[in-house]
Amino acid sequence: MATKPSIPKGTRDFSPEEMAKRNYIFNTIKEVYALYGFRQIETPAMENLSTLMGKYGDEGDKLLFKILNSGDFLSGMTDEDWTNRNSNKAVSHLSEKGLRYDLTVPFARFVVQYRDQIKFPFKRFQIQPVWRADRPQKGRYREFYQCDADIVGSDSLINEMELVQIADEVFARFGIRVCIKLNNRKILAGMAEVIGEPERIVDITVAIDKLDKIGLEKVNAELADKGLSTDAIEKLQPILALSGNNQEKLDALKTILATSEVGMKGVEEMETLFTLLKGNEMRAQIELDLTLARGLNYYTGTIIEVKALDVVIGSITGGGRYDNLTGVFGMDGVSGVGISFGADRIYDVLNQLELYPADSTQGSKIIFLHFGDAEKMYALPWLNALRKQGISAEIYPDNAKFKKQMQYANDRGFAYVAIVGESEMQENVVTLKNMKEGSQEKNSLEELLTKLR
């Protein structure tokens, strides 16, 4: 009993109560995915480092958890690399596997690896943990779950429409009010083009992504800091100031981006998507947000992000189209589009708003309390009968003071308690107590079964 046991930074244990809530989240998302024809796959927790490296930018590479090689991993090191403390060189000797950073890149690897067996368009979903060597803070963990659904091998904007519908349906089922924000990387590229800085699209998008967070002035300051000309920043202002409803924004963009082929393509895609979405009844707000950029640089078309309206937290769902993710694994011309629910943040939101349905977090329905060995024996057939009917039931296993058994039943939150004593055994009944109302009466087995069904 030296030091207290603990778990690594940024990781969590989940109690039975927490798991009940988490499973409610996972099951809801799974049901909706299945409804739209996505089928589940899983991939290993670890991937070859060559699969992961270079897919998430320099920042992303730093956040990869690397797995130490087994065996004599220092044998291949040269004295030169060792004395020079060359970390990059060292890594190639020390580690050739890493924990996955997201589900999209392993999925791209999966598609390329099994291309001869997959029928395209291929729709898959995947719910697994991912790991990032980040500094943990509010709503950020080193191990967390992603719930991805992707379609590869189809360029149709029908897919985008369905992903937005899925987001709408999932959050409607959760009862979380959300705003679904949409944008298109081609529009962003067009913006960079018309202001004369097509090469700086990444810097531009990263900066304007922060608009609602840090304000216009600071965004402009950051743009200048990144080396954008004052002329370009000046030209960007009317675009950032665009307001009105979605159609008004699109109309304005048509004029602003008229000279940019890629920009106009983006506007056209956006317009098509909005038209498609009009055919469906949406409960969430759908908004064209030109400042939406999303960090991952493999996105090339539509980008999607969902924000909760009633809780201050980062985005709880995100996604978008990536035209050539499989290209890096040697398979060109396959376009994909996907969405990812952040289960851990949704969990935080549901907790804050207390939106769990009552039956989603409940354990067993009934527990048998008793006064000794004879009563326990008497209760066992009753237990089996209940379970046969699909009614979850338990028995207090030890001989304990009745008060203590009652306390246990109350703390565990059973809806009913069945009391077995001498008089019950004589009459061939149990006393059924409703824990919520406190009422109780004697019931035969048939009465018990109909009551609890």
Add this chain to the structure above:
RNA sequence: GUGAUUGUAGCUCAGUUGGCAGAGCAUCGGAUUGUGGUUCCGAGUGUCGCGGGUUCGAGCCCCGUCUUUCACCCCA
């Protein structure tokens, strides 16, 4: 990676200029041998994160280290 912040009983936290280690909740026992969520009485528990230093004396001061939380970067 940068800048702050935290650590004392199972949990949440007090602890004065450096002078005997505390409270509430939870747990256990009893009031009450067939009735919980409300009451009353009683009881137990500490490497004060870890290592070093200053001091007659350190939970408190100094150094190091780990940990917690938060912001930045980036992201779900």
